[in-house]
Amino acid sequence: MRQSAAPSPRTRIRRLPDRARYDAATIAEIIDAAMLCTVAFQIDGSVHAIPITHWREGGHLYIHGAKASRMFKALTEGEACVTVALADGLVLARSALHHSMNYRSIVLYGRFEAVTDPVRKQESLQSFIDGLYPGRWDSLRPITRKEVDATAVLRIALDEAAAKVRNGGVKDEPADLDWRAWAGVIPLHTVIGEPAPARDSAVSKVPATRLG
Amino acid sequence: MRQSAAPSPRTRIRRLPDRARYDAATIAEIIDAAMLCTVAFQIDGSVHAIPITHWREGGHLYIHGAKASRMFKALTEGEACVTVALADGLVLARSALHHSMNYRSIVLYGRFEAVTDPVRKQESLQSFIDGLYPGRWDSLRPITRKEVDATAVLRIALDEAAAKVRNGGVKDEPADLDWRAWAGVIPLHTVIGEPAPARDSAVSKVPATRLG
Numbered sequence: 001m002r003q004s005a006a007p008s009p010r011t012r013i014r015r016l017p018d019r020a021r022y023d024a025a026t027i028a029e030i031i032d033a034a035m036l037c038t039v040a041f042q043i044d045g046s047v048h049a050i051p052i053t054h055w056r057e058g059g060h061l062y063i064h065g066a067k068a069s070r071m072f073k074a075l076t077e078g079e080a081c082v083t084v085a086l087a088d089g090l091v092l093a094r095s096a097l098h099h100s101m102n103y104r105s106i107v108l109y110g111r112f113e114a115v116t117d118p119v120r121k122q123e124s125l126q127s128f129i130d131g132l133y134p135g136r137w138d139s140l141r142p143i144t145r146k147e148v149d150a151t152a153v154l155r156i157a158l159d160e161a162a163a164k165v166r167n168g169g170v171k172d173e174p175a176d177l178d179w180r181a182w183a184g185v186i187p188l189h190t191v192i193g194e195p196a197p198a199r200d201s202a203v204s205k206v207p208a209t210r211l212g
Numbered sequence: 213m214r215q216s217a218a219p220s221p222r223t224r225i226r227r228l229p230d231r232a233r234y235d236a237a238t239i240a241e242i243i244d245a246a247m248l249c250t251v252a253f254q255i256d257g258s259v260h261a262i263p264i265t266h267w268r269e270g271g272h273l274y275i276h277g278a279k280a281s282r283m284f285k286a287l288t289e290g291e292a293c294v295t296v297a298l299a300d301g302l303v304l305a306r307s308a309l310h311h312s313m314n315y316r317s318i319v320l321y322g323r324f325e326a327v328t329d330p331v332r333k334q335e336s337l338q339s340f341i342d343g344l345y346p347g348r349w350d351s352l353r354p355i356t357r358k359e360v361d362a363t364a365v366l367r368i369a370l371d372e373a374a375a376k377v378r379n380g381g382v383k384d385e386p387a388d389l390d391w392r393a394w395a396g397v398i399p400l401h402t403v404i405g406e407p408a409p410a411r412d413s414a415v416s417k418v419p420a421t422r423l424g
Contacts, residue, residue, distance in 0.1 A: 010258070015281060035299040035313065035400070040252035040261035046222070047259055049252035051297030051317045069227060085263030087247040087402075090421060095353040096341050097363065101247065105263045129308050139393045141307040151309065170410045173353075181351045182415040187405030188247070188423070190299075197396035198382045200389055207394055209302060 010109055011162040021163040024059070030104045030163055031056045031084055032131075032210070039063065040081045043074045054084075055128040060155040061108065062115075062124060067152040075112040075154055082108040082156060090186040093170045094179035100166065102185065108161040115153040122148050124155075133207045222321055223374035233375040236271070242316045242375055243268045243296055244343075244422070251275065252293045255286045266296075267340040272367040273320065274327075274336060279364040287324040287366055294320040294368060302398040305384050306391035312378065314397065320373040324366040330357065333365045345419045 006012035006022050013020035021027070031037075031054070040049040050071055055062050061082060065072055089102035115121045125148070126137045170183045195206045218224035218234050225232035233239070243249075243266070252261040262283055267274050273294060277284055301314035327333045337360070338349045382395045407418045 010260075015278065035302075036297045036315070038250040038252070038261060038263075038295045038297065040250070040259050040293065042254070042259050045257075047252050047254050047291060047293050048222075048319075049250060049261055049293040049295045050319065051250075051295050051315070053313055066227065079259060081252065081259050081261040083250045083261045083263050085248045085250065089405075090247075090344070092345070092348075092419065095359075096337055096349065096355050097359050099341065101265055103248070103263070107260075107262065125308055129311065132302070133304070136304075136393070137308065141388045141391045141393070143308050147307075147309050169408075172410075176353045177412055178414055179353045180414050181348070181353070182409065182417060182419055183413040184407055184409035184418070186407045186418070186421060189403050189405050191401050191403050193301075193399030193401050195396055195398045196381075197394065198384075201395040202390055202392050203394040205394060206396070206398070207304065209398060211400070 006162055007160050008109070011107065011160055013162055013164055019164045019166050021165055024158065026163045026165070027106055027158055027161050028056060030086065030106050031061055033104070034084045034086055037061070037082050037084045039075065041071070041074050042078055043070070055131050057124065057127050059158045061158060062128065062153060062155045064125065064128070064151055064153045067150055069152070072152045072154060076114055079109065079111055080156065087188050088167065089188055091170055092183055092186065093172045094176040094181045094183055095173065098170065098172050102166050102168070104163065104165050106161055106163045108156065108158060110156045110160050112154040112156045115155060118145065118148050121151070121153045124153050125151070132210050136207055218374055219372050220321070223319065223372055225374055225376055231376045231378050233377055236370065238375045238377070239318055239370055239373050240268060242298065242318050243273055245316070246296045246298055249273070249294050249296045251287065252295070253283070253286050254290055255282070267343050269336065269339050271370045273370060274340065274365060274367045276337065276340070276363055276365045279362055281364070284364045284366060288326055291321065291323055292368065299400050300379065301400055303382055304395055304398065305382050306388040306393045306395055307385065310382065310384050314378050314380070316375065316377050318373055318375045320368065320370060322368045322372050324368045327365040327367055330360050333363070334360050336365050337363070344422050348419055
């Protein structure tokens with residue numbers, strides 16, 4: 001297991017530090033496996049948090065939305081904290097408090113910046129679509145300049161991030177091992193269901209997705 | 213579709229308000245369907261957010277953890293914002309910006325309070341375990357007073373909460389309907405994988421979970 005140092009005091013994991021990962025590959029992998037992150041920020045000293053879909057390009061996490069949004073204004077003016085969390089399994093022990101969960105999560109601190117150049121913004125939206133559905137961008141009705149202009153794209157560097165991962169079996173007290181309760185891990189998976197084409201879809205071949 | 217008023221100005225959904233739900237039943241259902249929430253809070257004016265497992269009893273969302281945690285101290289001293297988000301489906305349109313996601317989410321504001329009475333605390337931990345694994349508590353090695361004392365249980369009222377739900381098909385521009393790109397919804401499901409019993413599990417029957 002590759003280990004490295006926390007990039008800052010606020011990303012150093014104090015609680016169960018053996019679950020901490022600070023390497024860029026682990027952080028990128030967790031971001032890419034999730035469809036949604038939560039972005040926390042302040043407006044007038046009050047804390048807000050909003051779930052939102054995200055994508056990654058290199059060392060940045062990206063979000064997009066309507067240009068006029070109050071949230072996006074707040075995000076470029078102050079610090080944010082972004083979380084991603086995936087529940088990977090239920091861990092059942094013989095005692096209540098040794099029940100646990102296998103999970104992958106990241107916490108990321110920093111400030112979002114707006115991607116304002118229309119060419120970069122469009123490339124970035126393409127990277128979002130093609131990252132989720134390989135090759136799909138070129139099959140779509142071409143995006144218009146008006147659509148690009150109405151969309152805000154924000155990004156935040158992954159410089160100050162920490163991952164926390166639990167991925168293992170049950171840890172019971174030695175004295176409890178003979179207790180007659182099932183012990184083990186029940187994995188959780190996100191799977192794709194049966195695609196439901198729009199009634200008027202002119203194409204029948206369902207696109208592949210990053211999720212399988 | 214049942215609609216009701218936002219409980220407060222900060223929970224009133226401004227962006228895509230037709231996706232807003234403020235009724236207690238919808239909010240409870242989304243909380244119960246998720247294994248993890250994200251809790252956002254402030255320490256010394258800095259915003260932090262942490263993914264954590266949760267459960268619900270009536271009109272409160274509960275979390276638990278180690279008593280000494282810095283986060284739990286901050287949560288009883290200031291305001292928090294809790295989010296829950298579930299990705300239910302990928303929505304593929306003929307144009308990039310009409311791609312969307314079906315999801316269920318909640319945003320909840322308030323202040324956590326500690327459950328300090330040891331009997332209530334233990335009942336609440338039982339409700340967490342039995343809520344996830346019906347009837348499991350009584351099969352476990354009985355919890356000790358020392359374990360109860362070392363665990364902090366915090367709860368926050370669901371009084372100031374809003375849900376946002378997208379659950380539908382593709383919405384394309386009328387002019388794009390003949391475009392030759394697949395359009396439709398690809399559902400996402402969380403499923404249980406093959407249980408992995410601990411090598412020394414004295415019982416072979418895998419417990420049922422709330423998730424199926």
